[in-house]
Amino acid sequence: MNLGLVIPVFAGATTATVLLGLISKWIDRKVTAWIQWRKGPPWYQPLADIIKLLGKETIVPHAAGGTGFLLMPLVGFATVSVAATILWWSNLNPESGFIGDVIVVLYLLTIPAITIILGGSASGNPLAAVGAAREMKLLLAYELPMLLVILAAIFGATTTDSSTGLAASFQLGTIKTAHTVGFAASLGCVIGFLISLMCIQAKLGLVPFDMVEAECEIATGPFIEYSGAPLAIIHLTRVMLLAVMPLFIITIFWGGFSFNSFGMILASLGKYVLVLVVLILVRNTNPRIRIDHALRFFWYILTPLAIVALTLSMAKGF
Amino acid sequence: MGLKTWALKKSIWLYHANVGACNNCDIEVVDCLTPRYDIERFGMLLAGSPRHADALVVTGICTCQARPRLQELYLQMAKPCVVLCIGACACTGGIFRPCYHFDGPVDKVIREVDPDAIIAYVPGCPPKPEAIISGALKALDAIPC
Ligand code: SF4
Numbered sequence: 001m002n003l004g005l006v007i008p009v010f011a012g013a014t015t016a017t018v019l020l021g022l023i024s025k026w027i028d029r030k031v032t033a034w035i036q037w038r039k040g041p042p043w044y045q046p047l048a049d050i051i052k053l054l055g056k057e058t059i060v061p062h063a064a065g066g067t068g069f070l071l072m073p074l075v076g077f078a079t080v081s082v083a084a085t086i087l088w089w090s091n092l093n094p095e096s097g098f099i100g101d102v103i104v105v106l107y108l109l110t111i112p113a114i115t116i117i118l119g120g121s122a123s124g125n126p127l128a129a130v131g132a133a134r135e136m137k138l139l140l141a142y143e144l145p146m147l148l149v150i151l152a153a154i155f156g157a158t159t160t161d162s163s164t165g166l167a168a169s170f171q172l173g174t175i176k177t178a179h180t181v182g183f184a185a186s187l188g189c190v191i192g193f194l195i196s197l198m199c200i201q202a203k204l205g206l207v208p209f210d211m212v213e214a215e216c217e218i219a220t221g222p223f224i225e226y227s228g229a230p231l232a233i234i235h236l237t238r239v240m241l242l243a244v245m246p247l248f249i250i251t252i253f254w255g256g257f258s259f260n261s262f263g264m265i266l267a268s269l270g271k272y273v274l275v276l277v278v279l280i281l282v283r284n285t286n287p288r289i290r291i292d293h294a295l296r297f298f299w300y301i302l303t304p305l306a307i308v309a310l311t312l313s314m315a316k317g318f
Numbered sequence: 319m320g321l322k323t324w325a326l327k328k329s330i331w332l333y334h335a336n337v338g339a340c341n342n343c344d345i346e347v348v349d350c351l352t353p354r355y356d357i358e359r360f361g362m363l364l365a366g367s368p369r370h371a372d373a374l375v376v377t378g379i380c381t382c383q384a385r386p387r388l389q390e391l392y393l394q395m396a397k398p399c400v401v402l403c404i405g406a407c408a409c410t411g412g413i414f415r416p417c418y419h420f421d422g423p424v425d426k427v428i429r430e431v432d433p434d435a436i437i438a439y440v441p442g443c444p445p446k447p448e449a450i451i452s453g454a455l456k457a458l459d460a461i462p463c
Binding site for chain 2 (some may be wrong): 040044045047049051055056213219220225227231
């Protein structure tokens with residue numbers, strides 16, 4: 001892509017992700033309300049929350065390391081925007097990605113968790129330290145099966161594209177086109193998709209894995225000392241992640257999304273809404289589990305399953 | 319009404335502080351979250367940390383022990399914010415006014431740290447959830463645009 005395009009593409013992708021995220025957040029709250037037999041907030045609620053927070057006072061506590069405390073939300077926001085840009089671009093133009101962009105996106109999507117850890121630790125609050133420690137353990141827990149199933153998808157994509165060799169399938173566009181034929185192309189990828197659904201549940205901090213925030217236990221953990229604009233940016237980042245993570249696994253395992261024809265638009269929307277509703281239903285029908293349970297779940301149950309998925313798709317490829 | 323005020327009025331996060339209530343007012347505050355009243359319809363949520371909150375919901379008479387903590391809580395909140403005194407106890411001291419541990423009422427304690435604090439009074443023993451919701455809305459109307 002030429003350099004003049006970078007800024008409009010970046011701005012467009014970020015805006016699209018923010019809008020999609022705000023709508024998803026509203027769907028999340030509305031469906032949650034319906035499940036609890038309530039009416040739920042109006043459609044502009046997530047937007048109003050963020051505008052309100054932008055207009056409020058920003059407090060930096062005495063004990064906080066001011067620079068890191070204020071910088072970390074911005075870093076998180078920036079990385080999610082870049083990840084979103086790469087994702088949109090390689091979905092809309094599958095040929096124009098670069099080799100290894102899937103790895104770049106994976107790295108970028110890990111950074112928000114790290115900024116939460118750093119920002120929480122910089123706030124100087126003991127509850128935030130507890131939350132940051134939990135985030136660190138959770139990161140170790142879900143990254144392992146997540147990486148394994150993404151490898152499974154990469155090998156799954158290699159089979160249909162053997163002429164260009166292994167390197168080609170480290171590209172989001174190639175993985176996407178390889179899986180467009182049917183759902184996830186192979187059994188290994190189907191298992192991988194289900195595992196990655198649970199991993200993004202944890203990555204998004206949704207309920208069975210929300211021990212990082214744990215509102216009624218450690219009072220939102222790493223975010224406890226944030227107020228005003230930094231808190232607004234944290235909320236914005238999380239809203240964007242709510243859009244980016246489902247899009248990411250749809251791209252990897254389910255043929256991605258595109259707007260070429262009316263049917264394609266409907267199919268893309270359908271996929272996205274389905275993944276979102278599964279996330280919301282899981283969030284509403286489960287209690288919060290302890291961090292050691294989460295670690296055990298991801299390492300002892302999901303990781304062996306992910307290895308099975310990887311073996312299946314490798315066996316098919318070679 | 320500017321965008322900022324609009325957003326503030328549509329998204330009020332509450333922090334609930336019990337400074338010596340008999341627990342009946344707290345039950346009525348929690349009632350507001352139930353499906354019957356569902357204050358999330360108006361964008362109100364219970365916040366976990368006073369830093370996130372826009373309204374400090376106070377129940378109880380403000381005892382000698384709670385007094386410095388209540389002041390600290392108010393100072394920890396990001397401005398602009400409002401205070402809601404829920405129940406006869408928080409408004410005036412109610413039936414516990416002559417007690418030895420009474421060190422309020424709440425509005426006096428808060429005005430000591432911020433003379434311009436916006437305080438809404440919701441009397442009743444305990445007040446009905448409808449009264450609490452209407453009190454919150456009236457307090458927000460008092461925020462200067
Ligand atoms: S006002 Fe009545 S119900 Fe509320 S805390 Fe006081 S005594 Fe209890």
